[in-house]
Amino acid sequence: MLFWILVAVLTAIVGAVLLYPLLRGAKVAEDGRAGEAAVYRDQLRELDRDLAGGLISPEEAGYARAEIGRRLLAVSNAGQSALKPSVVKMPARGYRFSQAFIIVLLPVVGLCLYLAKGNPGLPSQPLEARLEHPGNDLAISIVKVERHLAQHPDDGKGWAVLAPIYFKTNRIGDAELAYRNVIRLLGPSAERLGDLGEVLVMKADGIVTAEARSTLQQSLALDTDNPRALFYLALALEQDGKAAEAKTAFEALAKQSPADAPWMAAVNDHIAKNGGTADMAQGSANTNAPGNPTAEQVAAANAMNNGDRQQMIRGMVESLDAKLKEDPRNFEGWMRLIRSYAVLNDKDRAVDALKRGLKTFPADGGEGQQLLALAKELGLPTEVTQQ
Numbered sequence: 431m432l433f434w435i436l437v438a439v440l441t442a443i444v445g446a447v448l449l450y451p452l453l454r455g456a457k458v459a460e461d462g463r464a465g466e467a468a469v470y471r472d473q474l475r476e477l478d479r480d481l482a483g484g485l486i487s488p489e490e491a492g493y494a495r496a497e498i499g500r501r502l503l504a505v506s507n508a509g510q511s512a513l514k515p516s517v518v519k520m521p522a523r524g525y526r527f528s529q530a531f532i533i534v535l536l537p538v539v540g541l542c543l544y545l546a547k548g549n550p551g552l553p554s555q556p557l558e559a560r561l562e563h564p565g566n567d568l569a570i571s572i573v574k575v576e577r578h579l580a581q582h583p584d585d586g587k588g589w590a591v592l593a594p595i596y597f598k599t600n601r602i603g604d605a606e607l608a609y610r611n612v613i614r615l616l617g618p619s620a621e622r623l624g625d626l627g628e629v630l631v632m633k634a635d636g637i638v639t640a641e642a643r644s645t646l647q648q649s650l651a652l653d654t655d656n657p658r659a660l661f662y663l664a665l666a667l668e669q670d671g672k673a674a675e676a677k678t679a680f681e682a683l684a685k686q687s688p689a690d691a692p693w694m695a696a697v698n699d700h701i702a703k704n705g706g707t708a709d710m711a712q713g714s715a716n717t718n719a720p721g722n723p724t725a726e727q728v729a730a731a732n733a734m735n736n737g738d739r740q741q742m743i744r745g746m747v748e749s750l751d752a753k754l755k756e757d758p759r760n761f762e763g764w765m766r767l768i769r770s771y772a773v774l775n776d777k778d779r780a781v782d783a784l785k786r787g788l789k790t791f792p793a794d795g796g797e798g799q800q801l802l803a804l805a806k807e808l809g810l811p812t813e814v815t816q817q
Contacts, residue, residue: 441537470502571595586615593625602633620653631662638666657687661697668704677704695769695804702773744774751783758790761797765804772808780810 474495481491572595579588593608609626616622623645630642638646643666650659664679680701687694747770754763764787771780784805791797802812 441540445537467502470498473498474502572599583611584615586612589615597625597629597632602629605629606633618648618652620649620656620659623649623652624656624658627662628658638662638669642666655686657683657691657693661693664700668700673704677701677706680704681706695765695807698769699773699808743770747771747774754783754786758786761787761791761800764791764801768801768804768810769808772810777810780805780808784810 477486477491477494477498480486481488486494572592575588575592575595579585579592582588589608589611593605593612596602596605596608606626606629609622609629613622613626627642627646627649630645631638634642643663646659646662650656650663653659660679660683664676664683667679668676680697684694684697684701687697747767750763750767750770754760754767757763764783767783768780768787771777771783784801787801788798791801793799793802805812
């Protein structure tokens with residue numbers, strides 16, 4: 431009931447605000463005409479004083495009096511015309527229609543729209559009720575866990591639930607605090623230390639700080655094959671300017687990783703960035719996939735100098751491009767081709783490869799989404815049209 435009372439009061443206030451200019455319009459016009467007539471009368475009296483004082487000649491006074499009188503007469507006629515029913519009939523009808531629309535039709539239209547689009551029968555849902563049944567509302571779920579932890583700050587499992595949510599919603603500072611509490615309450619593990627190390631890297635805008643490196647080394651001590659710790663520690667070497675050591679570390683990670691691991695694209699990029707050969711660090715892994723280098727090609731590339739190696743890589747990429755023109759259904763080939771052109775700093779060809787790949791694997795499908803995700807990761811424009 432309170433809701434409808436508030437609706438009625440708000441409607442009345444809005445109607446009064448809209449009606450006020452219409453109701454005072456005629457009075458304002460009348461006051462304006464009266465003031466204008468008073469000005470002309472004052473001018474006539476001042477004209478008489480100037481004539482008596484000899485400031486103007488009788489002839490000039492006559493001309494001026496005639497002009498002022500004409501204007502005064504025009505104002506008087508306008509005021510009388512406004513009082514005639516035949517003259518005000520249309521404006522008055524227009525005012526009445528506007529008033530009726532504001533008073534009656536506007537609230538009725540608003541009410542009908544609310545009944546059609548709204549849900550007046552929906553019971554109120556205070557915060558406590560929503561916290562009991564948050565459903566798919568992530569914000570309410572976060573509030574529920576936060577309130578629980580405010581009362582039970584030593585609940586390690588609660589912090590473990592909240593920490594990844596903070597990280598995914600880009601609340602990095604809160605994620606750091608949550609992961610520290612998880613480690614403090616539940617004890618360190620390779621995964622928990624890796625999570626904290628990654629948060630510290632994100633907090634520093636991608637820089638592997640001394641604290642992040644120490645945390646990741648602790649994670650690696652508990653799990654020597656932890657790919658996340660290996661990746662960030664290799665990245666730390668790269669950021670320290672130790673290109674050869676970074677390349678070796680990234681190549682070691684590539685060799686121990688599955689060919690379809692989600693981090694392989696980034697690993698290959700860093701291998702190439704530090705003077706290695708992209709897509710060759712895995713050795714013979716998945717050599718049967720179309721477009722992959724053979725074992726002989728890998729061995730030959732390792733024996734070349736950097737210039738010859740880059741020329742060989744470009745030749746392999748162009749060969750892969752030609753194969754994809756003949757067999758465009760090779761999804762892995764498109765992923766490799768786009769990445770290879772990006773590593774070679776050939777952005778135009780990378781974008782062209784993305785367009786051609788999306789022609790075979792549309793953006794609304796799973797493969798197309800992976801192509802777009804790769805393009806975004808490589809810094810390529812994703813707003814491309816399918817050729």
